[in-house]
Amino acid sequence: MQAKLTLDTQFHVGEIDPRIFGGFLEHLGRAVYEGVYDPGNPLSDANGYRTDVLAALQKMRMPLMRYPGGNFVSNYDWTDGIGPREQRPRRPEFAWKSVETNAFGTDEFMHWCKAAQTAPMMAVNLGTRGSAEAGALLEYCNLPTGTYWADRRAQNGHPEPYAVKTWCLGNEMDGPWQAGHVPAEEYAMRADQAAKLMRGLDDSIELVACGSSARGLATYLSYDRITLEYCWDSVHYVSAHRYSNNHRGDSAWFLAEGVEIERIIEDYAGLFDYVRGLKRSEKRVYLSFDEWNVWYKNTHGNGKWKEAPALCEEVYNLEDALVVAQYLNAFIRRADVVKIACIAQIVNVIAPLLTRREGLLVQSTYYPFQLMAEHTRGKSLRTQLESPLYMAGDRGETPVLDVSASLAQDGALAVFVVNRSQTDAVTLDIHLTDVRASAVLGLDILCGDDPKAANSWETPDLLTPKPALATLTDSGGITLTLPPLAFAALRAQTQLR
Numbered sequence: 001m002q003a004k005l006t007l008d009t010q011f012h013v014g015e016i017d018p019r020i021f022g023g024f025l026e027h028l029g030r031a032v033y034e035g036v037y038d039p040g041n042p043l044s045d046a047n048g049y050r051t052d053v054l055a056a057l058q059k060m061r062m063p064l065m066r067y068p069g070g071n072f073v074s075n076y077d078w079t080d081g082i083g084p085r086e087q088r089p090r091r092p093e094f095a096w097k098s099v100e101t102n103a104f105g106t107d108e109f110m111h112w113c114k115a116a117q118t119a120p121m122m123a124v125n126l127g128t129r130g131s132a133e134a135g136a137l138l139e140y141c142n143l144p145t146g147t148y149w150a151d152r153r154a155q156n157g158h159p160e161p162y163a164v165k166t167w168c169l170g171n172e173m174d175g176p177w178q179a180g181h182v183p184a185e186e187y188a189m190r191a192d193q194a195a196k197l198m199r200g201l202d203d204s205i206e207l208v209a210c211g212s213s214a215r216g217l218a219t220y221l222s223y224d225r226i227t228l229e230y231c232w233d234s235v236h237y238v239s240a241h242r243y244s245n246n247h248r249g250d251s252a253w254f255l256a257e258g259v260e261i262e263r264i265i266e267d268y269a270g271l272f273d274y275v276r277g278l279k280r281s282e283k284r285v286y287l288s289f290d291e292w293n294v295w296y297k298n299t300h301g302n303g304k305w306k307e308a309p310a311l312c313e314e315v316y317n318l319e320d321a322l323v324v325a326q327y328l329n330a331f332i333r334r335a336d337v338v339k340i341a342c343i344a345q346i347v348n349v350i351a352p353l354l355t356r357r358e359g360l361l362v363q364s365t366y367y368p369f370q371l372m373a374e375h376t377r378g379k380s381l382r383t384q385l386e387s388p389l390y391m392a393g394d395r396g397e398t399p400v401l402d403v404s405a406s407l408a409q410d411g412a413l414a415v416f417v418v419n420r421s422q423t424d425a426v427t428l429d430i431h432l433t434d435v436r437a438s439a440v441l442g443l444d445i446l447c448g449d450d451p452k453a454a455n456s457w458e459t460p461d462l463l464t465p466k467p468a469l470a471t472l473t474d475s476g477g478i479t480l481t482l483p484p485l486a487f488a489a490l491r492a493q494t495q496l497r
């Protein structure tokens with residue numbers, strides 16, 4: 001099969017926000033405990049942080065880390081997690097039916113973020129708590145000493161404010177499963193009140209309002225619209241969540257997920273334009289896609305009142321990795337709409353990394369994320385793609401390839417391609433109209449014959465990207481061949497013609 005991609009550096013959708021490569025750490029299962037924090041383990045440092053997890057995360061270059069939930073946050077009292085450890089209460093945790101020891105809390109998270117080379121994105125509880133508690137947490141994190149909560153931070157050993165910039169106003173408040181779930185009209189008021197109080201204390205912060213947890217919910221987009229119409233002036237982002245599944249066991253259909261992901265982003269672009277018009281506003285609101293991933297094989301979420309139970313420990317295969325790449329391709333292509341995105345989650349719980357006491361397993365989904373986070377720089381180029389089509393079940397005819405491209409100021413080009421075909425290799429000719437490729441800097445391909453193949457503790461390197469060759473064409477373009485079921489990360493140097 002043949003395909004053609006035409007790129008012109010003058011045709012772009014603007015700068016890509018590196019925060020689309022964000023992560024998410026929730027007090028859920030073995031994510032915090034045993035995942036990032038495992039005191040006494042020989043693999044942990046003096047703070048109890050798993051050093052193998054830190055090293056793997058650093059390579060993922062996540063500029064932002066959402067915390068502490070998720071559903072967890074909607075019944076969380078953040079004051080439980082500060083101060084001397086031995087005085088912190090053990091609590092029954094509503095969302096995941098587990099015991100929360102509170103051994104890891106806000107101060108530990110801030111400290112761990114430094115070690116992981118990331119920045120905190122904090123969520124406040126707008127389920128069972130409200131604007132006063134949110135304001136107190138902001139005071140604890142961001143205000144200089146001299147007032148009650150800021151002084152408590154100093155007493156806990158942290159005189160300098162943490163300067164947390166990005167804050168989520170609750171989590172999935174549209175979801176009936178959420179502690180304190182309310183209709184949009186009620187949530188909008190809660191969010192607006194919290195926003196006004198929080199920005200009244202620190203007007204440098206940016207706020208994310210809850211939007212829709214899933215496209216399948218009856219309130220999809222209307223929850224967002226009602227919230228945004230009420231909170232337009234107080235918030236900067238609306239949050240969208242999506243978890244992809246292949247419940248039907250139809251890989252052709254599943255591999256077309258990128259089409260659906262892009263449609264969601266388009267829905268939000270339309271919504272933002274609509275409310276902006278309604279308000280006759282100059283302001284722009286952007287999308288924070290702050291939970292996304294594949295999740296359907298292990299949805300076991302009842303911890304039976306244990307500490308750090310093994311919950312939602314999804315095993316990822318090749319087709320999942322190709323869907324993960326399509327999420328990131330869509331975020332890059334719509335860099336004009338998506339400014340923040342957080343893979344849910346980072347370790348043990350629906351995560352690219354799995355731990356056991358004596359080691360770390362890197363799953364298939366790690367690799368496209370790592371390669372794309374490493375090589376995406378600068379502007380998102382418009383992709384003019386001529387691709388063969390295939391039948392993706394009831395999703396209909398779908399391009400065999402899914403692509404995105406970025407161009408840095410120094411001329412470094414990155415092109416990311418997924419070949420959805422399970423049977424056919426595709427040769428892709430990349431035509432560059434106003435620049436020419438002077439060198440191929442690298443090409444890595446993750447691929448395999450079996451969409452269900454997965455890394456395991458016994459075969460940890462079954463799926464890893466391998467270097468491959470791409471060739472420069474006489475006309476200044478690049479040609480590469482993708483095997484079936486493949487993700488490719490191509491880097492090239494370009495020069496003006």
Ligand code: AHR
Binds near residue numbers: 072
């Ligand atoms: O990421 C797991 C859970 O999925 C989160 O707690 C919640 O926000 C979502 O429903």
